[in-house]
Amino acid sequence: MTDAPTLLRAGKVRDIYRWQEETWLVATDRISAFDVILPQPIPGKGTLLTSISRHWFETLPEARPHHVLGFDVPAGVPSPEIYAGRLTRCRTAQPLTVECVVRGYLAGSAWDEYKKKGSAWGRPLPKYLIEAGLLPEPIFTPTTKAEQGHDLPLTDEAAEQQLGSSTFRQVRERSLSLYNAARNRAEKAGIILADTKFEFGTDKKGNLLLIDELLTPDSSRFWPSDLWQPGQTPPSFDKQFVRDYLTSLKEWNHQPPAPSLPASVIQGTLDRYREACRRITGSEPTLPKP
Numbered sequence: 001m002t003d004a005p006t007l008l009r010a011g012k013v014r015d016i017y018r019w020q021e022e023t024w025l026v027a028t029d030r031i032s033a034f035d036v037i038l039p040q041p042i043p044g045k046g047t048l049l050t051s052i053s054r055h056w057f058e059t060l061p062e063a064r065p066h067h068v069l070g071f072d073v074p075a076g077v078p079s080p081e082i083y084a085g086r087l088t089r090c091r092t093a094q095p096l097t098v099e100c101v102v103r104g105y106l107a108g109s110a111w112d113e114y115k116k117k118g119s120a121w122g123r124p125l126p127k128y129l130i131e132a133g134l135l136p137e138p139i140f141t142p143t144t145k146a147e148q149g150h151d152l153p154l155t156d157e158a159a160e161q162q163l164g165s166s167t168f169r170q171v172r173e174r175s176l177s178l179y180n181a182a183r184n185r186a187e188k189a190g191i192i193l194a195d196t197k198f199e200f201g202t203d204k205k206g207n208l209l210l211i212d213e214l215l216t217p218d219s220s221r222f223w224p225s226d227l228w229q230p231g232q233t234p235p236s237f238d239k240q241f242v243r244d245y246l247t248s249l250k251e252w253n254h255q256p257p258a259p260s261l262p263a264s265v266i267q268g269t270l271d272r273y274r275e276a277c278r279r280i281t282g283s284e285p286t287l288p289k290p
Contacts, residue, residue, distance in 0.1 A: 002076040005083075012037055013046075013218065019077070022069060025088040025213070031269070033243050034254040040261045044287030047085040048273045049216045054088070055281040056214040062174075062181040066210040067091045067201065085285055093201030093209050098159050099145050100171050102179035104138045105194040106131060107221060107233070121153040132194070132223075133230040138179055140172045145199075170208055171200050182215050189279040191237070192228050196220035217276050237276035241269050 005017035005024055012032040017024035027046035031038050050071065057068045067090040073080040074089075103110055103120065110120035111131050119125055121141040129135070142159040143151035160168040175198050183193040197219045199212035213219055217238035228234045245265045246252060252259050278284050 001078060002074065004078045019074075019089075021092070023067075023090045023092045024083070025090060026083055027086045027088075027213075031239060031242060033239060033246055033258070036254065036256050036258045038242070038258045038261060040266055042266060042269050042273065044270060045273055047285050047287055048277045049213065049218060050086050050088060051285045052216045052277055052280055053213045056182065060178070060181060060185065060214075062178045063210055063214060065207065066214075067093050067203075088213075090211070091203060091209070093203050093211050095145070095199060095201040095211060096167070096171065097145055097162055098154065098171070099143045099151055100175040100198040100200065101141045101143055101195060102138050102175050102198070103141055103195040104135055104179065104183055105192065105221075105223075106133050106135060107194050110141070110195075122155055130231045132228065132232060132234055138176055138183075140175055142171075167208065171198075174198075174200070174208075174210070178210070186222070186280065187225065190225045191276070191279050192223040192225050192234075194221035194223055194236075215280075217273055222276055237272045237279075239269060241265065241272055 003020070005019040007015060008018050009016045012035075013028055013030045015026045015028060017026060027049045029041035029043055029045045031042050031045060054071050057063050057066060069089040069091060071088055073083045073087055077083070106114055106120065106125075106129050114120055114125060114129065118127060120135075120139060123139055123141065126136060140156070142154045142156070144154060145151060154162075156168075156172075163171065178198060179193070179196060182196070186193045193215070196215055198210065198214075201209055201211040203209055217236075220238070222237040223234040224237070242261065242265060245261070246254075246259070249259055274284055
């Protein structure tokens with residue numbers, strides 16, 4: 001029997017542990033919306049997200065170098081059922097202070113800004129674009145990395161000032177390369193990768209590593225290709241289903257405590273995560289019985 005991992009932090013949806021010289025990311029079934037943790041989990045969500053992230057880390061060459069050491073629970077760890085199917089074992093890295101968002105389609109907050117200003121996060125765009133339309137080329141739109149509350153948009157100049165010119169160029173180039181490779185792969189699975197968020201960090205030697213989760217419905221906007229129609233918001237394989245329900249509740253002001261989710265919303269959300277996993281990985285992990 002080896003030592004038990006030490007819980008360092010319980011995040012909104014993931015728990016972070018220290019085990020020997022490794023950092024462990026454990027995806028829970030918790031779900032948050034509008035930066036508030038909802039009272040009910042989505043059963044099996046953590047297992048599905050880990051399966052999707054594992055697929056990308058193991059099969060996408062552009063993801064290297066990254067922080068992942070493995071996904072299996074080492075022999076002798078107490079209570080292995082806590083981590084099984086939800087674990088990403090990682091090299092310890094110091095996260096950069098900037099999150100790297102790449103957008104290939106005009107959606108979400110970028111569409112809201114475009115309607116008002118003709119730009120996406122301060123970046124001018126052509127006048128002919130429509131909602132959910134393909135951008136002329138993918139754009140890199142970095143953000144702050146807020147411990148609490150919402151991440152805020154950064155100009156390239158502000159991000160470069162935070163990171164330094166060399167690091168900024170590296171993360172921008174890697175982010176765009178990753179997005180293009182993943183978008184091409186996702187298209188073959190019947191999924192449009194509208195936008196996504198990458199995170200990077202440095203190891204003890206200063207090497208730049210791709211870290212955190214990768215190309216999951218929690219960090220990406222996935223649309224089914226067969227239902228995509230420019231000019232309107234397509235359905236998505238993520239928690240937008242939950243957000244839409246919560247937005248319909250006029251009495252909730254997006255502050256804790258969050259309202260309870262009906263069983264139909266929980267199941268509908270799970271169905272979307274399961275379909276994303278099936279399309280991307282070609283299979284679906286065995287989920288615990290509710």
